[in-house]
Amino acid sequence: MTVFDLLLHGGTVVDGTGSPGRRADVGVLGDRILAIDDLSAVDTGGVTHVIDATGLVVTPGFVDPHGHSDGSLFVDGGLVSHLLQGYTTQLSGNCGETLAPITDAGREIIALALRPNQLVARWRTFGEYLDAVAEERLGLNVAFLVGQGTIRGSVMGSEAGAATEDERRAMLREVDAALDAGAFGLSSGLIYAPGIHAAADELVALVTTAARRGGLYATHMRNESAGLFESLEESIATARSARDNGADGVRLQVSHLKCGARAVWGRAGEAIAVLEAARADGLDVAADQYPYTAAATTLATILPPSLLALGVEDCVAALSDHEARNRVVAEMKQGISGWENVATDPGWEGLRISFAPSHPDWAGRSLADLGEEMDVDPAELAMDALIDDQLDVSVVIDCMDETDVQAIMAVPWIAVCTDAQARRPGHPILDAGRPHPRTYGSTARVLGTYVRERGALALETAVAKLTGVPAARLGLRDRGVLREGAFADLVAFDPAAVADDATYEQPSRHPIGIEHVVVNGRPAVRAGQETGERAGVLLRRTG
Numbered sequence: 016m017t018v019f020d021l022l023l024h025g026g027t028v029v030d031g032t033g034s035p036g037r038r039a040d041v042g043v044l045g046d047r048i049l050a051i052d053d054l055s056a057v058d059t060g061g062v063t064h065v066i067d068a069t070g071l072v073v074t075p076g077f078v079d080p081h082g083h084s085d086g087s088l089f090v091d092g093g094l095v096s097h098l099l100q101g102y103t104t105q106l107s108g109n110c111g112e113t114l115a116p117i118t119d120a121g122r123e124i125i126a127l128a129l130r131p132n133q134l135v136a137r138w139r140t141f142g143e144y145l146d147a148v149a150e151e152r153l154g155l156n157v158a159f160l161v162g163q164g165t166i167r168g169s170v171m172g173s174e175a176g177a178a179t180e181d182e183r184r185a186m187l188r189e190v191d192a193a194l195d196a197g198a199f200g201l202s203s204g205l206i207y208a209p210g211i212h213a214a215a216d217e218l219v220a221l222v223t224t225a226a227r228r229g230g231l232y233a234t235h236m237r238n239e240s241a242g243l244f245e246s247l248e249e250s251i252a253t254a255r256s257a258r259d260n261g262a263d264g265v266r267l268q269v270s271h272l273k274c275g276a277r278a279v280w281g282r283a284g285e286a287i288a289v290l291e292a293a294r295a296d297g298l299d300v301a302a303d304q305y306p307y308t309a310a311a312t313t314l315a316t317i318l319p320p321s322l323l324a325l326g327v328e329d330c331v332a333a334l335s336d337h338e339a340r341n342r343v344v345a346e347m348k349q350g351i352s353g354w355e356n357v358a359t360d361p362g363w364e365g366l367r368i369s370f371a372p373s374h375p376d377w378a379g380r381s382l383a384d385l386g387e388e389m390d391v392d393p394a395e396l397a398m399d400a401l402i403d404d405q406l407d408v409s410v411v412i413d414c415m416d417e418t419d420v421q422a423i424m425a426v427p428w429i430a431v432c433t434d435a436q437a438r439r440p441g442h443p444i445l446d447a448g449r450p451h452p453r454t455y456g457s458t459a460r461v462l463g464t465y466v467r468e469r470g471a472l473a474l475e476t477a478v479a480k481l482t483g484v485p486a487a488r489l490g491l492r493d494r495g496v497l498r499e500g501a502f503a504d505l506v507a508f509d510p511a512a513v514a515d516d517a518t519y520e521q522p523s524r525h526p527i528g529i530e531h532v533v534v535n536g537r538p539a540v541r542a543g544q545e546t547g548e549r550a551g552v553l554l555r556r557t558g
């Protein structure tokens with residue numbers, strides 16, 4: 016009789032493909048699933064870990080296709096806010112911003128990215144960064160994209176101009192080097208400096224290089240508000256151009272798809288239709304989404320691109336200049352073609368500080384509210400906050416409509432993501448401020464609110480959107496689907512109880528009902544508690 020190292024018995028297996036659940040036990044040997052069957056005849060005497068999953072749904076470990084734990088994993092490799100949501104794999108390096116490569120030209124930009132987690136980089140190349148990650152004791156598996164913005168910054172600094180032929184070649188070498196080292200592809204964040212300055216053909220060249228080698232292209236689009244449809248077209252055109260350049264298998268991932276301003280509320284169906292049309296045309300396009308009506312980002316996105324092109328120090332200096340400030344306020348009011356300007360939609364009442372290091376008491380309060388209390392124009396207050404913390408201020412933005420969130424949620428091929436860095440409640444660095452509740456609650460919110468309470472989608476569909484769909488996007492062959500021979504990344508949750516507990520007011524709360532999590536065959540969460548196992552590994556893309 017076969018002996019297992021770990022046996023999960025009595026649960027309903029939902030395998031991550033979208034197929035209906037079925038009663039089955041799961042037997043694990045080493046880091047692999049050995050059997051999915053009726054294993055009630057197995058003598059459990061020799062099994063190290065026997066987990067009773069009666070009444071629970073057993074699924075593949077959840078895969079977060081859009082995360083930002085690039086820095087936080089060095090503060091705490093446990094990645095507990097993700098682990099206790101059932102995540103066993105997270106893809107970071109999104110939105111164009113990574114912590115490598117580091118060069119003299121890009122040092123100031125990287126310093127801004129390192130600051131929230133108080134890190135000192137002990138790497139320069141992307142390969143050295145991945146090696147540093149691999150040395151950490153990780154609670155779950157991690158994988159990375161390389162950021163287009165970071166690459167541009169490493170070659171050109173904050174400069175806004177077009178890249179010269181030499182500069183472009185240098186950027187392409189960095190993409191190649193990152194993919195050689197094991198990056199899963201390229202990300203862009205086209206609202207952030209310096210990535211925002213890239214011209215279309217520069218972007219196409221980078222995407223082509225990544226895609227020729229099978230890398231994913233994930234984009235935080237230039238505009239998710241009034242310019243949503245132009246941005247969808249731009250993203251699709253970029254992928255098409257890469258295909259025309261010989262990257263036949265180019266794969267586009269639209270990051271955190273949303274209708275992010277009143278100007279486009281109610282148009283989620285049209286946005287989905289645009290992507291469906293590209294898919295029908297043979298382009299490999301997909302998307303992901305976090306299940307909330309608020310976004311979260313850096314307050315510096317209120318600044319016009321011309322100001323961000325100055326770099327951090329000079330930008331802060333310019334913000335202290337009276338005339339420059341007046342010009343910024345005027346540009347915010349008028350708007351600039353193509354620029355996503357959250358200062359006008361949703362406006363200051365919809366912009367809440369999540370963390371301003373110099374003003375810890377501002378966390379959770381809107382700029383409108385703070386401005387009123389201090390009798391200061393919110394625009395002036397925002398610029399002062401940016402000066403005080405050298406642009407390192409984060410905000411939560413109320414910018415979506417629930418109808419759109421739910422319409423996107425119902426689409427089977429759109430994965431669920433967190434768009435968050437992993438945190439830990441009570442930790443001096445990782446629990447600073449008031450982060451977006453998606454950090455702690457995304458998976459449970461989908462399973463509790465959208466599946467059980469609202470019936471917005473079937474449980475099997477939701478599980479696939481948390482597992483098989485994102486795993487396929489990353490090209491993970493042996494994860495994301497429960498089958499014999501696959502890696503033993505598993506979750507067992509209570510479908511009747513699973514719920515997010517994290518709110519905008521009190522975000523640092525783990526979900527309830529996610530009982531057991533197994534990472535690479537080892538029990539990382541038992542009865543909703545961390546076991547202390549650190550069984551996660553760095554995944555490097557191969558082939």
Ligand SMILES: [Zn+2]
Pocket residue numbers: 109110204235270271434
């Ligand atoms: Zn983003």
